[in-house]
Amino acid sequence: MENKTIIERIISKERLQPYLTHHRNNQEKAIQHYKSNILVSEAFYPLLSILEIGLRNSIDFQLTIRFNDKNWFENHEFIKVASRFQIDRISDARSNILSEKKEITSGRIISELSFGFWTSLFDTKFEMTLWKTLRLAFPNCPKEIRKRRTMSSKFNSVRKLRNRIFHHEAITWNLDVIQEYEKEILEALDWLNRDLVNWLDGLNHLDNVIEENRKHIE
Incomplete structure (x- = not known):
């Protein structure tokens, strides 16, 4: 068993506590669960990566057509309907690119915008302004x-879920829920482009990782 003092200092007692509580203060089981959580989180990366890239590029394609402008994010008509959150994220993207002493291009702006920016485009306020365009990003979704x-x-x-994973938080309290997330992501990929699901062959090992670690979690 790893030295308790070292584990608590490196991982932090606060971060380990939920695992200890879950396993009735059995430190060995808690640490193994913590490790398994890392492995399951890691296994989500291909799914999340392809979904995020697929979503942003599909939306970018549709908004480029809508505003007839590859720089739609600075188009006056888009700015008129955008929220303060989105305007700030676009500004942040510009600042980040400039801080790396790179030229600002539409492609770099699109890549720099956060997943939160893209999901915010589905907010209620855009029902009457952007949704008619954005729905075209999901050609395979039943009407x-x-x-x-x-x-x-x-x-x-x-x-x-993505934010919890990228902030190294626990996601493995209920493996049935985790597998539902996988189904949700695969369905979303299918709605965007069925080739994305096929392209995942050989990359998605989440089910295997879950089964290999189930005994350390449940």
Whole structure:
């Protein structure tokens, strides 16, 4: 068993405490669960990566057509309907690019914008302004469920999971829920482009990782 003092100093007692509580203060089980959580989180990376890139590029494509401008994010008509949050994120993207002494291009701005920026485009305020365009980013979604609120719910749920993973938080309290997230992401990818799901072959090992670590979690 790892030295308790070292583990608590490196990982932090506060971060380890939920695992200890879950395993009735059994430190060995708690640490193993912590390690398993890292492995499961890591296994989500291909799914989240392809979803985020696929979503932003699909939205970028549709908004470029809508505003007839590859720099739609600075187009006056977009700015008129954008929220303060989005305007600030675009400004942040510009600042980040300049801080790296790089030329500002539309491609770099699109890549720099956060997942939160893209999911915010499904907010209620855009129902009458952008949704008619944004829905075209999901050609394979059945029309009866291709609603703004459906996309907002789905992608914001995934965004919250993504943020927990990228902030090294625990996600493995309920493996059934984790596998539902996988289904949600695969469905979203299918809605965007079925080739994205096929392209994941050989990259998505989440189910195997879950089964390999189930005994350390449950």
